[in-house]
Amino acid sequence: MDKGFTPRITALLCQWCSYTGADLAGTSRLQYPTSIIAMKVMCSSRVDPVLLLKAYLSGSGGVLLAGCHPGDCHYEVGNYHTRRRFAILKAIFDTLGLESARLKLSWISASEGPKFAQVANEYTDEIKKMGENPSKKKMFL
Amino acid sequence: MGSKSKSVVVVGAGIAGIQASLDLAELGVEVHLIEDTPTIGGRMPQLDKTFPTNDCSMCILAPKMSECARHARITIHINSSLDAISGEPGDFRCTITERAKYVDPVKCVACGLCEEKCPVKVDDVFDTGLRKRKAISRYFLQSIPAEYTIDKDNCLFFTRGVCKMCEKVCPADAINYEDQDRQLELSAGAIILATGIDPFNPIGFGNFGYHRFANVVTSLEFERILSASGPLGGHVVRASDSKEPKSIAFIQCVGSRDESIGKNYCSSACCMFTIKQAIIAKEHMKDLEPTVFYMDIRAFGKDFDKYYEKAEKKYGVVFTRSKVADIDELPGGNLRLRYTEENGDIKYGEFDMVILAIGLEAREGNRVLSEELDIKLNEFDFYRSDAFGPLESTREGVFVCGAANGPKDIPESVVSASGAVASAAKYLKLERQDIASEDEGAAELDVTGDRPRVGVFVCHCGINIAGVVDVKNVAEYAATLSNVEHSEDVMYACSTDCLETIKKRIEEHGLNRVIVAACTPRTHEPLFRETIAEAGLNPYLCEMANIRDQCSWAHMEEPELATAKSRDLVEMTVAKARQLSSLERLPIDIDPRALVIGGGLSGMTAALSLAEAGHEVFLVEKEKDLGGNMRDIFFNFDKADPQAFLAETIARVEENENIRVFMAGRIDGITGYVGNFETTISGGGNGDAEKVKHGVVIVATGGEEHKTEEYLYGRSSRIVSLVEFEKMLKTGNFPAGRIRNVVIVQCVGSREEGRMYCSRVCCTKAVKNALELKKAKPGADVYFAYRDIRTYGFREKYYTELRDTGAVFLRYTPETKPVVNMVDETNPDSRLKVTAFDPILEKEVEITADLLVLSAAIDPPEGNVRLAKMLKVPLNSDGMFLEAHVKLRPVDFATDGIFVCGLAHSPKDMDESLAQAKAAASRALTFLNKKAILAEGTIARVREDRCSGCAYCESICAYAAIEVDPEKEVAVVNEALCKGCGACVASCRCGALDLLGFSNEQLFSAFDSLEMVITDGGAD
Amino acid sequence: MSSINLDMSAPDGIIALLKYLLSSGKVSAVLVPRRNPDTGAYDIGLIADEAGLDSAAPVDPVMLANTGQILSSLTPAKRSLAVVLKPCELRAFVERVKREQGSLENVLTISYTCGGVFPLEKVIEESFADVIPNYLKRVASGEIVDGTRDTCRACEHFVPMNADVTISIAADAGSIAGCRIYLNTDRARELVGGLEGKQSDDEIDPAVTLKLAAKRKVEKEKLFNSLAPTGDGLDGVIEVFGKCVGCHGCGRVCPICYCLLCDFESRSFDYDLPYFEKELSGKGALRLPPDTIFFHLGRMTHMSFSCVGCGLCSDVCPVGIPVASMFKKVGEHTAALFDYVAGRDVEEKLPVMVYKEEEFSELG
Secondary structure, eight states: OOOOOOOOOEEETTTHHHHHHHHHHHHTTTTOOOOOOEESSSSGOOOHEEEEEEHTTTTTTTEEEEEOOOTTTTTHHHHHHHHHHHHHHHHHHHTTTOOGGGGEEEOOOOOOHHHHHHHHHHHHHHHHHHOOOOOGTTTTT | OOOOOOOEEEOOOOOOHHHHHHHHHHHHOOOEEEEEEEEEETTTOOEEEETTTTEEHHHHHHHHHHHHHHHHTEEETTTTEEEEEEEEETTEEEEEEEOOOOOOOTOOOOOOHHHOOOEEEEETTTTTTSSEEESSSSSTTSSOEEEEEOOTTOOOHHHHHOHHHHHHHHHTTOOOOOOOOOOEEEESSEEEEEEEEEEEOTTOTTTSTTTTTTEEEEHHHHHHHHHTTTTTTOOOOTTTTTOOOOEEEEEEETTTTBBBTTOOOSSSHHHHHHHHHHHHHHHHOOTOOEEEEEEEEOOTTTTTTHEEEEHHHHHHOEEEEEEEEEEOOTTTSEEEEEEEESSEEEEEEESSSEEEEEEEEEEEHHHHHHHHHHHOOOOOSBBBBBTTTBBBOOOOTTEOOOOGGOOOOOOHHHHHHHHHHHGGGBOOOOOOOSSSSGGGOOOOOOOOOOOOOEEEEETTTTTTTTTSSOOOHHHHHHHSSTTEEEEEEOOOOOHHHHHHHHHHHHHHHTTTTEEEEEEEEEEEEHHHHHHHTTOOOOOGGGGEOOOOOIIITTOOHHHHHHHHHHHHHHHHHHHHHHTOOOOOOEEEOSSEEEEOOOOBHHHOOOOOOHHHTOOOEEOOOOSSSSGGGGGGGOTTTTTHHHHHHHHHHHHHHHHHHTEEEETOOOOEEEEEEETTEEEEOOOSSSSSOOOEEEEEEEEOOOOEEEEEEEEEETTTTTTHHHHHHHHHHHOOOOOOOOOOEEEEEESSSSBOOOBBBSSSOOOOOOOHHHHHHHHHOOTTTEEESSSSOOOOOOGGHHHHHHTTTOEEEOOOOOOOOOOOEEESSTTTTTTTEEEEEETTTTEEOOOESSEEEEEEEEETTHHHHHHHHHTOOBTTTTSSOSSSSSSTBBBBBBBBEEEGGGGTSSOOOHHHHHHHHHHHHHHHEEEEEEEEEEEOSOOOEOOGGOOOOOOHHHHHOTTTTTEEEETTEEEOOOOOOOOOOOHHHHHSSSOEEETSSSOHHHHHHHHHTTSSBBBTTTTO | OOEEEEEHHHHHHHHHHHHHHHHHHOOOOEEEEEEOOTTOOEEEEEESGGGGGGBOOOTOSOOOOOOHHHHHHOSSOOEEEEEEOOOOHHHHHHHHHHHHHHOHHHHHHHEEEOOOOOOOOHTTTTTHHHHHHHHHHHHHTTOTTTSSSSHHTTTTSSSSSSSSSSOOOOGGGGGGEEEEEOOOOOHHHHHHTTSSEEEEEEOHHHHHHHHHHHHHHHHHHHHHSSSSOOOOOHHHHHHHTTTOSSSOOHHHHHHHHHHOOOOGGGGGGGGOHHHHHHHHHTOOOOOOOTTHHHHHHHHHHHHHHOOOOOEEEHHOOOOOOHHHHHHHHHHHHHHHHHTTTTSSSSSSSOOTTTOOSSTTTTOO
């Protein structure tokens, strides 16, 4: 039987919007793959890009960082900083030819349960197509 | 007034009721919050987004709702109503009826099984009938309290005596068909009515075909359609054929500004509501063509005009000034509008969908309730209040806030709610509170340095979790993890007996970390933290793994994988828990005194509210007199004399022993933070600079009438500003000779380059003065040059009154401004020749004016910039102070302990300034009424030995809570101001910063614990 | 007056300028590279006495340490200090000032159009001194000199940005016999204006510098393309950085890396056995010491947009990783996101300290 390949997607969700949106997806019984596993942070701006980098190098199929929509930040402007930091990390990946698609930034509000489920589903599909994170196979990494 | 009470009854749990309850509770008052529906939240949860920031409505409301539910001093009574009051202000007795819910709220765990099995479908009120719900249901998914109730009128058991399905499936034995209505007697020092509004019902209204044509919906229904969590999942389609509309018509003033149906008032919020919906719809569907049919666009609030402009210029929303006559449905479902343009031309337009921007009307229940409570309504059935008592009802001790006494948008509702609290304070027994009471209970164990001993409790949540996840397997797996000393599965972790079990296990096994794998920490972590605190552990040593909302419910078809994920979630949480440490919430002493900057109406009102609550106030006024702009206001619609009110207010300030006025004062510097400010004030009589200490700051620096250079202002004695005109009316010193033709030009300086905002008060003020002119000079003809008439709310009827006098209204655009020439260039008293374009006649008209009145904009005072720098608070692009959140924190700054009110915030009328000043005072009292507050436990921490003093953190912090100490050259966190977002931590290159409770080590450990490759099936 | 011409070679002219500053008391000390005439060793001298300037080697193609980094500990200067720095060193210092690691107050910055420097392994060769006259000639004629650092050959920013004083050397044939001193700021005119020489209103001819810049740009493209010869992506990264021994020397000499202790040496990145077990699963083998590649990519997130391409990091790498070229390449991309140029303007905020409400709409 083809067991299929299930990539791990590690997610960091801000507690005011995206984590709440993820809860709402569950409350609404919207279904998405178990591959995604989330950790709550106060604000997306708490997440040092280095943490995302580390998750990538540890072989996470995808790394999702989600926060309130720009302008909606519970901490006024945190997500604007998140966005710049993420842009820098992505540019580094792109320049080095690393798969920046394994890093994803998403804005998910507290009422966007469906969006969370959609992001979880689509991102899992995308990562499935990409296959396993090469970091996980490199013996000299 | 007799004795003072320590409790208040708040009726209505919309945003106004919630805000009032939270403020009261923070003052130390016991609050009973009475709500008619089965949830708190009111209208806001139905909204998708809010204007003008497009904030997600639920995102901003949900934290307030849960705060309200959690607050120890707030008791929520859902399904309840206030039936009668007796007694005196300060000592009321309130009769409350709690209608039967038929579900025991203590037992119900909101698992939802009953709803799933219930065979009866009824229209869902919350989703405006666009979706069905069951006869047993939760009001909406995020409702608070999270309880189910039976809709008796539709339940098969109650209507036909059969079924009882819910009782059969309920795992918690919570169904109780025997439940009875209950009556409660509550005592209250004051009562706050926040009963809100009803949306206008357009069935049968006009010829718009609502409920006859499938594709005609109300704005509220459209809001649900737009909402991501709404019945269509945010996918906008029309009802007739489920196709995306390509064109949408918005029809304004449906049920507003309409004398024929007795609604000669403006609903105030619908213009902005429509603009928002047009923008959001456009964001959903890029090709959409939205058209708005309107009379006037009333974008009179702070930053509203910019939003309006954005809709037009950036989003391409078409605004058509016209009156829609009727709507026909065409074959295929499209709608044909017949409308009259401004010049009288009749036009037709075809649209895929029509949205009726329905007005806000008085609640149906107002009449009955007002009679029961012996309170008067106004002519439109809203609760009556007046300009100088905007929050008072006609019965002493009973206050009104939110839209109950007139249409309001969200921030105005919040302002009035906080304001009502300050007004109610007079009848309440307020004492400065200690924080000690929160620390009562077992002495805290010191676990520093101890090896982590983790206890894991895996919750079944009935079948919510256990129906999908193999809970026992998860608990067994947890037991194998290092540092886990104890692991067990429990039926309902949040049930009282299980909480006792947790405490017992802590003692039995010497646990120093507790993990509850159950539902979401957002709702339940506080409960478990409290529990372990009762067992002597620091509350921050508890963590939750969310294996329900983000696991069992989301993976119902994949039980094995869900079990595997639950194990991973528990393992990740254990990894984080190993790194947890006890966190302390440091007390910050609060100086009970206050500084109020600005001695106008707002500043004086705020100072009086604080002083009357027993606090010393330093009131700094830059001029030699108190009163500010109000000194130039002589008339008011409801006959109360502004000058008499002002004189009385000044006298009250001067007589109050708690208020010290610094006349001709100047702020030289402000240092410190919430509870501990120190300000240097110079002037104030003796001329020496003086330092004062205080706990809060209220900014009430007011505004100034713009000195225009347009329209030949200053060249002729016959050209006056609106303020000068009012003085002229008061004194009767009109220019010599005939005063026959009077031209009033609106928006002088407002709503154009450099001042892209509406000055809000000028339309009403000009209408008021035009009516005064008619009294003084009955023969005078008024020509009113305007862009949009913005007489919002009940001000509308004065506009109608002016129209009825025969005043000529000439609408102009920025391109067709009236042109003014002097009849005799050399004569400083020359009459004026005013040329204006009349869009109705479509030609220019020329008026020889005996008097030209210029309604000049309201400017922020220059000193704002300097003051903002000193306080480290922001100004918006117009130079007005920018509050923490334009919707829900309208008088707070992001920096704790600093508040804003009056014109310093944005242009507003006297009643609005009064309400906002009281709101600022009320918010300030939530600090001043405590001897100390507790800083957050989750705050940033600096490791000084690693800090290079680069100040990344300082530039990033939105709260001015971290600064590089110039002496030590390292960052220092101000624990009183830090909100714990962690933005600085992630910016710190040196790793010198960390966020307690979310430390780098915790986050890295948690991630490191994860298997990055998922073994399929999870069983092997 | 915006320039002073002296009838001597550019290096001599700079020394004359420094002597003037010291003798006239306009500055109390100067910071300038020197060469020990006895040992041939280079260093950076802090000199208060005119006589000390005899060993100054202001434009020798050597960079032992980034003067921008050194300047941090000398500022804020209590008394006036003149500093001779290469354009990249000045930019580095400006970047440090933005991070509160120094101050331009009381500092007279003297820089020159730079021909690049040689790697340290070349500098320590005995015959190095012989290389210099030929080097100066080739630089003056606008050539890119073989054997200089990779990032120098690829450097387009060889014209100093916002130096108080600029000396014309690169692509200026006249610099062999004459020294053109451009005074760019009020401070320069105040302190240097009294220097005797031929005054004029000349400015550096942009046509000449642009030509050299174009050549360097071609060189840069070549360099960037050569960086991962056999593999792009993770393989390429492993190919380039997989030799790293984890000494973190590159970070230590980096003028942008100002942290007292590098975060990557902190406890967050201390691992225990269970960690290694997890890492091994599904993989079977690991490279130790751990986190070597992580360190480089992580450092890029920290500072790449501020990289001035000075090349020191490559020089000190014991295993020959082209660290500087990699960081320069990545840095150009990260800085371009914000239209940012490291060291361009001290008033320009670091891109990670500010934001715009409307930007990066494609993210999220």
